[in-house]
Amino acid sequence: MNVVGPKTLRTRILLGVLIPVFLILAAGLTYESYDHRAHLIEGQHQQGDMVARLTATTVTQALWDFDIVQVEQSLQQIVALGQVASVEIIGLAGEQIAAATAPGFTPSEGDFITTHVIEYVLGDQHEELGELRLTLPVEHVTGPLMDTTVQHAAVSVLIFALLAVSVFLVLTRISQPLTKIGTAIDDIYNGRFDTAVPYQSRTDEIGMLAQTLEQMRRNEVEMADLRAHTTEASRRERKRIYRALKSTRDGVILTDETGHVVFSNANASIFFADARDGEKLNFRSWLPQDVAEQIEERVAANQDFAAEASVTHFNSGEELNLLVRGGPIRDEEGLYLGTLLLATDHSDQARQAARVKFMAEHDSLTGLPNRRLLEHTLGNWLNQGEQVSILLADLDHFKMINDTLGHPTGDALLKVVGEKFLGNCGKNALAARLGGDEFAILVKGAASEERLNSIANSLVYDLSKPLTIDGNVLHTGMSAGIATLSGSEAGSTDGIRCADLALYEAKKGGRGRVEIFHKDLETVIKRKTLLERELRGALNEGSIRPVFQVQTDLKTGQIIGFETLARWHHRHLGSISPAEFIPVAEDSGLIRELTYQIMTHAFRAAARWHDMGWTGRVAVNLSPKLFGSQVDEFVNDCLYETGCPASAVEAEITETVVLSSGQSALKEIEALQRLGVTVALDDFGMGYSSLSYLQKFPVNKIKVDAAFVSKLPDSAETRAIVVAIAELGHALGMHVTGEGAETEVHRQLLRECKVDYLQGYFDGPPMAERAATARLFPGAGLHLQMSN
Template identity: 35%
Template structure:
């Protein structure tokens, strides 16, 4: 039988059909795998993009919070340093001494350490006292303070503080023109931190407040350092306005709307940012390049695409091999394996679809079909192992990619941190060879860039840096920290940190400025900035040492307190620079006079102190004090003028029971006070009764304050009589104090205390208001005369007080007569003269009290127009006994008639005195002969009776 051609046989058709079917199945399988792989990659790309955006948003949020924390830490550090500055007693002393130059010299280095732009001090009345700059406009600060929130904050702080519970305030404010003027500042900015702290005097009382400020920088150093370390841009914005930035240079910034992950696009820059609120209307943002997000997403997607391409290539190769194998087997063994081959082909189809664990038939056959079946089994195992291997490779590639990114980021941060450190850094191996160094190390020691490229030893590095060679070779230098002084005078702090492998790390920091500043601060803390003499702190140490020596059986100690007389007159006539030069020359003369081993110190203002030790005290102290009086009278050449200085001195000698130097210094102060009370220009030695008088004075101060507040002060009124008509023209208000325990206290005792302590303002206001109120009930409408102390003119608002009282009591201004002494006119103070002029415009009358007792009464009458002159009662007492007194009385009467001024004689006690005064031509008289001072309730009855008497006559 002839065989048909092969192409027409069943075998050929079977082979063709089988091969075609297998080819189509494999093609469909590869296409489905390719389609599913593409869909999987798209889904993974979206998930990776969302995950990458979330990760970047979280990192930027952490960076923004960290940057805000850095700013808060800086702010708290500035606040703490400023509080320390405000609690220093020398700062309070310098501020309230009135010496702007000394205060500025003391505050400037302290401000640099506290990282403040400026500082200004205010008293309890919120008036600016001084600032860190000598040229600060304090008048403008006084005018602008009330228009800022600082006024209320300062008043609240000073009202609630004491030394035991000192609290300040911190305000974050918009920087505007009013705030800058209130702080006497010349800085510009947008936001400012304002810090306030109370100031205390030696008795622990609040005497004012110290206000510091720090304007937000366009490029904050703290944020710039953080940006350099983190690689992020840091922005501080208020609405659309950029206030401060760190990182890339920017003039403005516009942020888009936040995405689902909280990211905002930065307009005009290929970056995204994450923001958090920092303060009311302020936000702080951390920005990163957009390519960071794109790179992370692209890397993950590219890995998936590569894996898919590899899988498809493998599938196409496997399909080709399978088709070829099927064709060959079918051609050779088709007669024997057609049926088993179909089953095996089905099995292969399952394997092609990814089911690599299907059971393969005919595995036990010993022929080729069995071999094919077993080959299919091997193929299943190979594909399963390859799939597992592919998964392992994918996971390893992902881990390696992540690790590579972390290493690159760490290396970038390490390089940025190393080369942007403020300290120089060197790392040495265990054998003493240099392994790592940064650019700051080269800059500190002036080493050329390539000088350290040959892996030098520790000794060679120190020689190049100009440092003394450390003992030992190839080992860690002894001691963890050392300070080296270079040939050019700079100081470098070197810190050594050993490592576990035997090497070590050195950090080198140029601390020249801090060392010099510390030395300057140490000197200023113990010495007076103006004279260079020891200050109160160093004086206390010297006194403590001297008293301790005396307590151990050694020599006694003495303190001399010296205060210049009429130092204010020198400042007023020659100026404050001349006064400062006088203080310096006085300090030099006292130092030259003092024996070796003694201490000459300036306590403040024009007050000095000398501490002596010896066995012949107090005689040696008295001799030194007398010699100081003589030497100070010798002329000083100041501002091309010869100036002499007088002084008052107080001496106190230590006893073995003295506990500390403060007690000794207080006793010397009491002796000095006694010398000044006796007219000055003399020396007084401490006596025990001085301390008792001081205690009495303190008691009187406290009781007087309570008396004014509780209304214990009563007013009596002494009438003034017209010598022509015998009518009462007016009544003089006199303050009387009846203490619940001590009874009546003389005005001569409590008025000087009120003037010395500042209570005269409250007392004067009380007397003026009460007198005007009482005068409204007097029949006949006589005038009321009120004495005004010269101390009341210091506040600068006496005219406002008088106007308010007249308006409140409705007393006509022509019925109010103010009695002042000629010392007010002799002060030649323009502000005082303007105040008197404003009072005269109100219609108030003026009377010169105690006329004739001053040395320049006539010049006083020429300088200001008075309505009345009151002759002092000392002339009236001697009117009948001394011809000189009678002549003066006659001249004063003639002067009053010539100038058309009312003349009043006080202290009239006898009919003879009244007759002589009437004959001399005086206008008015006042005295016990006519009427004693009357209580306020008795005045109306007295006036009615007096008017009835005159009407009857």
């Protein structure tokens, strides 16, 4: 059953207050009535007892005297007082002796009846005469009780009325603002934000509530504006995303949690074959079996996945290289909603990557594999347990051809050589260009060394013939070294190193040869490794010392300079020739430190000698390995460190610098000359193109190789060559020094050949700084302060 109650808050509060008050007042009034009635009844009883005693006392004597008339008069008087409605005296036998009743009195159940024994006292004796019975009417109680109750009820009604009015007024004061605030809340709830919340100016709780609601209203206004903007922005964003997914070149598929397609763009049908909206996605219909199984496992586990696969274009039949990737779609609480699948056709990227990989592993000029691919292939073959032979080769006179005829001709020659290398390789072989004029061939198999030796000799023979390149007839050649490795324990670096050592031996024995690595060369490698290790220690200890070989003027006999030579005496290996440890220093990267130590010693000695008045120059040898790394700044730093003037220094270079570094070497030579350092070309006449390079590289001095000087006494042709060199040098403004002069005959013949200076054991062996100082300044003796 539905109970309809008050709907307004004011009514509810009013009833909630007044009903309890009414009940309390009613209960109080009832209690007061009952309490007052009890008091009245008790008073009636007391009054009846008192009247009964007085009446009994009054009528005792008359009753003792049997004066009935007097008794009745007394009773009438008692009744006339108005307190007693009826009075009677009952004899001892129960008979009525006398009685009096108030006029109009009608007995009722509520009347109060009081009895009292009438006794006559005579001395010590008590004589009972009868019983007095009084009746007090109930109206004596109900009348006052009713009057009192009416009064109390009137007071209660007045109080209740005043309270009701007060509460009503208070509630009206409260409910009216609340009603209006409620209306404002309803407006806010229903999205009506035009009207401000009333009563904000009040300072009580209603004012605080109104201010809070007003702030809420303003926030809602801002949120409504934001939602309107956001809704539009979201709609546009969803539209953009939808358009992007539709128009992207990638294939896009969204599935629900059951695996059925709920969205697919146009490219999805190309990449995903039979994938259609509403159908269950079947990876096996368009992916290779292994890739499909892998992706299905990841999808089943709700995990991300990515895989590459080659598939056939659904329309054109073209082979596509796809990158397939995707993963689960989850809501904010992590609940799985489905799967996103993307397929990107990176066939072009794959082809480009393959092209980049090819370029990274192949020589751009010849198209042959480069060093990187050769080393990778060599390592793979060795790891497979194969026996592998490696050939390293370089061309003879290539630097001369490249510089004299130009780089295009040199490049054309390299292409022809590359074709010849490739043409001589068959199955289980790899031809490569390592850089410059260096080529290599790998051959694997049980007879790899014999096969590679045959290929090498064929190439040497083929390249020994003249080649016509761009209308130029070129004479070149090839030297080669072969090494054989087998098993996974062999290192590719060791194999290349052994082949390189064999190539070095082939060149040292004469160009156009093939050298196979053998045990003796292995001994050389061990010796070289030992020297490298010991050389590092010697440089750290500073145990490699400079010596000075005199250079004299053939006309005056005066000392015009010294050549600084390095000497190394090992505590266990004994004296080690510079011809042995300098190549080790060059190959191991120690040549710069070695040159620094020798050069700073020499520069300090030259500075001291110049301070003592000597005006010659001290020559130091600069390795070809130093060029290309700003050797001029290196020399200048040493000059600055030692305080040596550049006018006291000469730099000796070999034609190898000219042949290997070309124009870059010219710039560094010119930079040295600008510092004030003179430059001498050492070992002149032993190379292949010395005369042609004298014009390109205008050095200050040329030094005729000792091989020519030693043959002067026995060979008129040699004398003619030395004369020609001297005249050519003088014509170009250069001084000429003859090296290796050991006898007076050598000195005389060098003078006849118009050579300017002499250097060799004729003037004495190389000497330490102290001895050289004594040679320069014979009188200085022990008074000179020399450095160790």
